Structure formats: C-alpha cells, structure tokens
Amino acid sequence: MTHYKMIPGGVTAPKGFQAAGITAGLKASGQSDLALIVSKSSAIAAGVFTTSQVRAACVDYCRQQLQKKASARAILCNSGQANAATGEQGWQDALETAQLLAKTLKIEPDEVLLASTGVIGQRMKMSAFREGISPLVAALSETGSDAAAEAILTTDLVTKTIALETTIADRPVRIGGMAKGSGMIHPNMATMLAFVTCDAAVSTSLWQEMVQRAAQRSFNQITVDGDTSTNDALIALANGQSRTPAITETGETAEQLEAMLTKVCQHLAKAIARDGEGATCLIEVQVTSAPDESAAQQVAKTIAGSSLVKSAIFGRDPNWGRIAAAAGRSGVLFEQENLKIKLGDFLLLEKGQPVNFDQNAASDYLKKAAAGAYLKEDTVLIQVDLGAGEATSQAWGCDLSYDYVRINAEYTT
Structure with missing residues (x-):
C-alpha cells in the first residue's frame, strides 16, 4: 500500500517549480487571468487532451510540441478567451504567446506548453497578453501556486489544488496539482484544465503511460453536463529535482509513484465535479x-x-x-x-x-x-x-x- 501525506504548496510543493498568477486584463471582470508554472530545469512532459474534433489552438500546439520532444520548462495558461474556432489567426496568436514567454524566460519556444479557457470563438486579447508577460514572469515564486490556481478560473466558485508527498529511496518525492472546471464537463476530458508537477525522475514513456492511466481513473470519470469541451488538457511535468534514482521500468517504485499521481488527479477531479455549475452536492x-x-x-x-x-x-x-x-x-x-x-x-x-x-x-x-x-x-x-x-x-x-x-x-x- 502506498503511504503518502498531504502537504501545502500545490504545484510549487515539488522541488524546482515556481508559479505565478496575475491580472493582465484578459477578463472583463478584472479578475486574475494569466497563470504560469515554470520548472528550473527541463522536465519530462506528458499530456492528455480533448477528444473533440473542434479544438483550441493551444491543444493542437501542445500535441505538436509533445510529439517533437517530450520535455518542457513552462506551462502558460490564460483565462477569459478559449482561442478555439479562431482560425489561422488564433494559431498565430498561440505561437506568439509561446515566443513572448520564451524570450522573457530566456528559454526556447518549444520548451513552452500552452492552455486557454474561456468563451469559444474569441481570440485572446493580444495587446493585454503582450503587456502581461513581463509582470507575470516577475511574479514567479515558490509560493505562487495559489495565485496561479486563481488565475485559471472561469465560472468556478473555488480554486482546486493539492500536493502529496511520499518517500522513495529514503528521499521525499512530491506531486502537486491544480485544476479548473465547473461546466462543460464530461468523460473523455472536458472544459477542464489540470496541471501536475512532480520532482521524481522518471522515463518519458513511463511518465506518459502513468499520466494516461491516472487520467482514465480520474478526469475521464467525471461528468457535470454531458458536454465535452474544445480546450481540455492535463499536462504533467516531472523534473527529477528530488534526486531519487530514475524510474525507468514498471515495478514497486513505479507503482508507488503512479498511485500518488492517481490520488492527486482524483482529488482534483472530484473537486471539479463538486464545483459543477449550480451543484449542491x-x-x-x-x-x-x-x-x-x-x-x-x-x-x-x-x-x-x-x-x-x-x-x-x-x-x-x-x-x-x-x-x-x-x-x-x-x-x-x-x-x-x-x-x-x-x-x-x-x-x-x-x-x-x-x-x-x-x-x-x-x-x-x-x-x-x-x-x-x-x-x-x-x-x-x-x-x-x-x-x-x-x-x-x-x-x-x-x-x-x-x-x-x-x-x-x-x-x-
């Protein structure tokens, strides 16, 4: 049986991660709307995305990037506009946001993954986006998880975060997560975004398999209204900063890590279902x-x-x-x-x-x-x-x- 404990910190609980959330002016409400998660070192990246044939530019962008290289340093997420069904200009907007962030962080554009949430058919407010990147990067901190979790919300009533810790090879290993979702939620992913960080060292193929199975047993098992979205994404980064031996094959240690990953995803999935639009239970x-x-x-x-x-x-x-x-x-x-x-x-x-x-x-x-x-x-x-x-x-x-x-x-x- 896997032993783990709940700890504070959300996505910044694992070693080597920072996060930030700011108000860039993307939402008419004036609420925070731009979030960032950054690993100090290159991280193995895995993703599970919407099955919809109508997809946001960020979904196609992430799929394309992860097919080229299964690693990343940053996840950039905006709320307010979905940038779905926005055509070629929406795709160019997505590329520009990745390039802007990469330049500011001094990393390569292909080390950036993207997510968006909001109204379908609306392009991102690029002028606000361009002005928001520098203050967003400046706000990065090892205590920035709560601010990032707040910035990805739309109709949600509450933020959704968790962090768990276990011991592998006598060293602490942590997984943190945050999510958003309230409506347009149905199995095979939905209008939900979930970001997971982990400081274990794990092989690319094994991490992707773990993430897919965890998604199947969590996010793909929730439903609010039967509607599958254009934007849903689960993106998980594992940067190896715990300095534990690399997990490269199935076995007891891999099962221990996957059990904790599944627990994190199920916690976030249940939080999304509980926060369903208008829900009372x-x-x-x-x-x-x-x-x-x-x-x-x-x-x-x-x-x-x-x-x-x-x-x-x-x-x-x-x-x-x-x-x-x-x-x-x-x-x-x-x-x-x-x-x-x-x-x-x-x-x-x-x-x-x-x-x-x-x-x-x-x-x-x-x-x-x-x-x-x-x-x-x-x-x-x-x-x-x-x-x-x-x-x-x-x-x-x-x-x-x-x-x-x-x-x-x-x-x-």
Missing part, C-alpha cells in the same frame, strides 16, 4: 463486481452522467429505478437478477428486486424520508454491485439544479 458512484475495469468505468460514468439520476438527487428523491435504468443502458452485459443498489447506507435493490424499507406503511414512509434526507448531504454515495465479476471503478458527478440553466443561459450575455 457531489455524487460518487462506486461500481463493484463488474466483468473488467473498463466495464465498471462505463457503468459508473453512465449513472453519474444521467440527467434523470442527477435531477432526482437534486429533488432529494431516492429513485433507485433511474439508477438501475442507467446501469442497464450503459452497454455493459450483466444479469439484472444479480443487480444490487445502495444509496448511502440504504439498501434499495437486491438480487434485482426492490427492498421494502419496512412492511409497516408508516415506518416505511419514515425510512423513505430518511433516504431522501440523506440526499441533502454534501456527498451522495451510490453503490452498484453488478454480480458479474471482480472489477471495480468509480465516477463522480453532481446534481442538476435550476442554477445550472441560469448560469449557462447567461454565460456570454
């Missing part, structure tokens, strides 16, 4: 006894993404039928007579049959009311046992409230 779906992990993942995220399930939870209605229906349409084969569903501590369905709360009508009403009251908790746990194997998985989402419609109806007005 986090929904956690645990699926057990599935044929394999992929099947468990599919059932879990189908339930978490069901509008009917999400609406029922917002209405504090313990409607297990909607949960069963979502599991049944997930595309995973199982026998309905083996299905078991629990809502918190309340057993609702067993062996494919509804479980009466109590034979006494009055008592039955009270217990149903108690199950409804459970749905007022900050986190609602749905447990589904398929009785079809030994694999497990989780997914996270949020309830669907009136405010979700209001927030998105007014997003660009």
Whole structure:
C-alpha cells in the first residue's frame, strides 16, 4: 500500500517549480487571468487532451510540441478567451504567446506548453497578453501556486489544488496539482484544465503511460453536463529535482509513484465535479463486481452522467429505478437478477428486486424520508454491485439544479 501525506504548496510543493498568477486584463471582470508554472530545469512532459474534433489552438500546439520532444520548462495558461474556432489567426496568436514567454524566460519556444479557457470563438486579447508577460514572469515564486490556481478560473466558485508527498529511496518525492472546471464537463476530458508537477525522475514513456492511466481513473470519470469541451488538457511535468534514482521500468517504485499521481488527479477531479455549475452536492458512484475495469468505468460514468439520476438527487428523491435504468443502458452485459443498489447506507435493490424499507406503511414512509434526507448531504454515495465479476471503478458527478440553466443561459450575455 502506498503511504503518502498531504502537504501545502500545490504545484510549487515539488522541488524546482515556481508559479505565478496575475491580472493582465484578459477578463472583463478584472479578475486574475494569466497563470504560469515554470520548472528550473527541463522536465519530462506528458499530456492528455480533448477528444473533440473542434479544438483550441493551444491543444493542437501542445500535441505538436509533445510529439517533437517530450520535455518542457513552462506551462502558460490564460483565462477569459478559449482561442478555439479562431482560425489561422488564433494559431498565430498561440505561437506568439509561446515566443513572448520564451524570450522573457530566456528559454526556447518549444520548451513552452500552452492552455486557454474561456468563451469559444474569441481570440485572446493580444495587446493585454503582450503587456502581461513581463509582470507575470516577475511574479514567479515558490509560493505562487495559489495565485496561479486563481488565475485559471472561469465560472468556478473555488480554486482546486493539492500536493502529496511520499518517500522513495529514503528521499521525499512530491506531486502537486491544480485544476479548473465547473461546466462543460464530461468523460473523455472536458472544459477542464489540470496541471501536475512532480520532482521524481522518471522515463518519458513511463511518465506518459502513468499520466494516461491516472487520467482514465480520474478526469475521464467525471461528468457535470454531458458536454465535452474544445480546450481540455492535463499536462504533467516531472523534473527529477528530488534526486531519487530514475524510474525507468514498471515495478514497486513505479507503482508507488503512479498511485500518488492517481490520488492527486482524483482529488482534483472530484473537486471539479463538486464545483459543477449550480451543484449542491457531489455524487460518487462506486461500481463493484463488474466483468473488467473498463466495464465498471462505463457503468459508473453512465449513472453519474444521467440527467434523470442527477435531477432526482437534486429533488432529494431516492429513485433507485433511474439508477438501475442507467446501469442497464450503459452497454455493459450483466444479469439484472444479480443487480444490487445502495444509496448511502440504504439498501434499495437486491438480487434485482426492490427492498421494502419496512412492511409497516408508516415506518416505511419514515425510512423513505430518511433516504431522501440523506440526499441533502454534501456527498451522495451510490453503490452498484453488478454480480458479474471482480472489477471495480468509480465516477463522480453532481446534481442538476435550476442554477445550472441560469448560469449557462447567461454565460456570454
């Protein structure tokens, strides 16, 4: 079992990383809108990006850079404009921002990775961007994680950061992370950005594999509204500054590092789901006894993404039928007579049959009311046992409230 502890510092907790966040004037609100993470030395870089066919310039830029060389020194992120569906000029804007930052940091442009978030179809405000690069670099510090996390937000209500530490070869190894996301969130990435820093030494191929698996077990298992975005990105840098032996092959040490990486990503993913636009609670779906992990993942995220399930939870209605229906349409084969569903501590369905709360009508009403009251908790746990194997998985989402419609109806007005 991997032992790690939570520590302060976010993305600057690992050795050799600095961060900054400033107000450059990209947002009309006047809130901070330009963030930067920098490694003092070259870092192995890995990325997972949106599956959408409509992509922001920064996504194509990062994919292109990481295909050429799997290393980087800096991640530059703006909020306010998505720079998606902006054509050739949007691409040129992205190139210019990388070149501006590289010149100011005195590094090569191909050592810069980019991310953007905001309104689709809007180019970045380049005049503000050009003026903002120098003060952004000047603001870099080893305590700048919180400022950077603030600068990447759009409709988010809270910042999302974490840092964990473990011991490898008698030396501390740290992973830090920060993320943004609130709406347009759905599996296969979403309008979410996540940046992870690590001071372990790890091979290029192994790091990319770890990051992909961690994303599959975290960010690809969250859903708010069923909409996949143009801009989503998970970018992870590992700079080796912990001075631990290089991890170059699978084994106990690699598993230890990946477990901590997955924990960081799951923490950020759950924070995104909990901060879903208009959400009043986090929904956690645990699926057990599935044929394999992929099947468990599919059932879990189908339930978490069901509008009917999400609406029922917002209405504090313990409607297990909607949960069963979502599991049944997930595309995973199982026998309905083996299905078991629990809502918190309340057993609702067993062996494919509804479980009466109590034979006494009055008592039955009270217990149903108690199950409804459970749905007022900050986190609602749905447990589904398929009785079809030994694999497990989780997914996270949020309830669907009136405010979700209001927030998105007014997003660009």
